Amino acid sequence: MPRQVDHEERRRRIAEAVCTLIARSGMEAxxxxxxxxxxEVSMGAVQRSFRTKEDMLLFALEHLTQYVSERAEQRIAATSTPQAAATLLSHTLAELALLExxxxxxxxVWLAFVAxxxxSERLAAVLKDTYAKLHDLLVRLLRYGQDTGEVAADLDAAREAHALLALADGLTAHVVAGHHSSATALAVLQRQVDQVLVEPPGNG
Amino acid sequence: MPRQVDHEERRRRIAEAVCTLIARSGMEAxxxxxxxxxxEVSMGAVQRSFRTKEDMLLFALEHLTQYVSERAEQRIAATSTPQAAATLLSHTLAELALLExxxxxxxxVWLAFVAxxxxSERLAAVLKDTYAKLHDLLVRLLRYGQDTGEVAADLDAAREAHALLALADGLTAHVVAGHHSSATALAVLQRQVDQVLVEPPGNG
DNA sequence: CGCGTTCTGATGCACTTGCATCGTATCGGC
DNA sequence: GCCGATACGATGCAAGTGCATCAGAACGCG
Incomplete structure (x- = not known):
């Protein structure tokens, strides 16, 4: 075997570059x-890492979704305090909305891919799958909140999860469009989460 | 004066073509x-109607925003029944979310522009302006609802309008991404509107 | 009718695109 | 130490890009 290169590492490096470019000047750039x-690689290296441009874009999207999903999942897995459902929920949503x-x-980049x-059907499939996962995640969080009594037991978790997820994505779009600052968006999101909780904090 | 052409009409025609293409294969196409x-015009005609490609895209966006804003405003202006605030609100939102x-x-197209x-700063400016207008519109509707007693008087109309607008946009994105059908999105939206009303319909 | 102005569509041009090709540098196995 | 496989980066190529240019058609006005 001749010269050895970590192909996966390179693919990830390229995916990062793709994201940087998309964020800076849009997908068509x-x-x-x-x-x-x-x-900072040769064009040949890019071509050998990905058979076609679409493959490259698809990998970049998967790279991004995996990163986002993992961070959200990790946050949940790492929680030990039992009654943190409320903060867990809002923190996770804030992360999903990419508001930091x-x-x-x-x-x-996320928005560019959605648009x-x-x-591209393949692209749409990845997005659809990711959304399904995120929805599941929120449902689990809401159910957990119902277990701890922080969330009303008669709440339709699936429906509410849809609303929260849509709100998060909408706020993402509004921040990207310049209509909101991250802080404002975060406040709106937090307020919506508070509405889900049985006892809104701060005004006992 | 020689040959006369309706330039505005042509510009609108071209804007429509731009939207069709964006919707079909994305902005870079x-x-x-x-x-x-x-x-169905010559390339020369396009170039004479718009000095540059960016101008053309910008006009297409303005064409779209104007259309959406106008339809929403019209719906309100055309209302004569006084206590329709609830339905007015949900219908307007459904229209803003482009769910039909x-x-x-x-x-x-809308999503492509946001992404x-x-x-493009000029593009962002148009979007920001449009979002501000739509927010104002929702605030007016909510205030009207408060006047008719359908909406709680102590509700923060501005905040709630932000949440509703973000929800609408998020649902738009989810439908485009294939995560929701229009019907599901509409249901989620409707449920959120119901929460704003003092007396939720159908289970009083 | 014929002039002059405006509009028209085709073509040219310099450039970029995605992808294919190719000679070479680099290394493991013998 | 050398062979052969592999990865490498440069270059080629046809197609497509936005924009500029231009000869002429179309029309109002004298």
Whole structure:
């Protein structure tokens, strides 16, 4: 075996470059040459890592969704305090909405992919799958809240999860569009979560 | 004066073609040639109608926002029955979310523009302005609902309007991404509106 | 009718695109 | 130490891009 390169590492590196470019100037600004330059590899390397441009974009999306999903899942798995359902819920949502300042880039990219979904079935499939996972996650959180008594027992968790997820995505879009700051969006999100809780905090 | 052409009419025709193309294959698939073909005019005509491609895209966005805003405003202006605040609110939101089947195309286009906002300041400005207008509209509707007693008087109309608008946009995104059908999205939206009303319909 | 202005569609141009090709550098196995 | 397989980066290529240009058609006005 000749020269050894960590292919997966390179693919990830390229995916990062793709995301950077999309966030900076939109999806149509992504060319193989620019990606190669951004990733500081040769164009040939990009072409050997991905058979086609669409494959590359798809991998970048999967890279992003995996990152977001994992962070959300981790946050839940790492929780030990039992009655934290309320904060758990709002923190997870805030993370899904990519509202933190350091997630701006990811928010742009996510939105770009969603907007591109109608043009690519494979892309749409990945998005659909991710949304389903996130919805499940929220449902689990709500059910957990119902167990701890923080959330009304008669609440339709599935429905509420849909609403919360949509709200999070909408706020993402509004921040990207410049209609909201992250802080404002966060406040709106928090208020919605409070409505779900049986005892709104702060005004006993 | 020689040959007379309705320039505005032509610009609108081209804007329609732009929207069709964006909806079909995304923003990066919009080329002057394709637009000309879709609008069934010559490429020269497109170039004379718009100095540059960006101008064309910007006009298409303004064309879209104006259409959406106008339809929403009209719906309100045309209302004569006084206590319709509840239905008025949900219908307006449903329209803003572009959930009707015939608005799918516009939903795609809208999302594409939002996703592109970070890459173009002029575009972002138009979006921001439109969002502000829509927010105002919702605030007015909520205040009206408070006048008629359908909406709790102590509700923070501005905050609630933000939440509703974000929810509507999020649902739009979810429908475009294939995570929801229009019907499901509509149900989620309706449920959220019901929560705003003092007396939820159907189970009083 | 014929002039002059406006509009028109085709073509040119420099450039970028995604992808294919190819000679070479780099390493493991013998 | 050398062979052969592999990864590498540069270059080629046809197609498509936005925009500029231009000869001429179409029409109001004298």
């Amino acid at each position: 992504v060319s193989l040459r620019d990606v190669a330059a951004q990733a 300042e350091e997630s701006r880039r990811q928010a742009h 591109h979904a109608p043009a | 919009v080329s002057l040639r394709d637009v000309a073909a879709q609008a 089947e015939e608005s799918r195309r516009q939903a795609h 592109h906002a970070p890459a």
